[in-house]
Amino acid sequence: MSLIDIFAWIVLIVLAATLVAIVVALGTMPGRIARKRGHPWPEAVTVGSWATLVFGFVFWPLVLIWAYVDVPERRGTPR
Template sequence: MSDNALEGIMDFKLQAVGPFLHWLTLIILCIMPVVIAYVIYRLGRLPGAIARARNHPQADAINICGWMGLITLVLWPLALVWAYLAPSESLTGGAAKADDKTLLARLHEARQRLAAVEGRLPQQRTGS
């Protein structure tokens, strides 16, 4: 080898930074798995947390769907959308927001209406 080639190798400017770069790489390799695990944990519980915060009646199912969605990659967006959807009255029977007094008042009103309808019906004879 010629002297010019050796001088080119000796003039490597980042040689002094080499030990720092080794330690930086080691730190990154130790911290990145922890950060990735934390991000996966937060993403897995996000749909369930949103559903619980919104008092969704199917929050447990949404939570399971969110965790399973991390494996399948299809269920997670569905769980997120499901967490934001308000359940319709047909699912809850309309009783999710009503208290007992309101339900009793509606039952009493229905009984009165039924009695009025029965009063208007003609009397049928059972004998021949």
């Protein structure tokens, strides 16, 4: 193996580790935001985030928006 081959393997390993770190960060971000903001269903936001990342990333922005949305409390029965 030449020095170029070793350098190429090192670059490949660093890129793979970076990709894994980015996916983990994106998977946990909406859940952490929901917990920090006191969302009523932070576990559901976390599961939704991981599910959308596994199945194609299409709805992940919607889960991120859901992490910021607070459900208003009921004020009682209307008169």
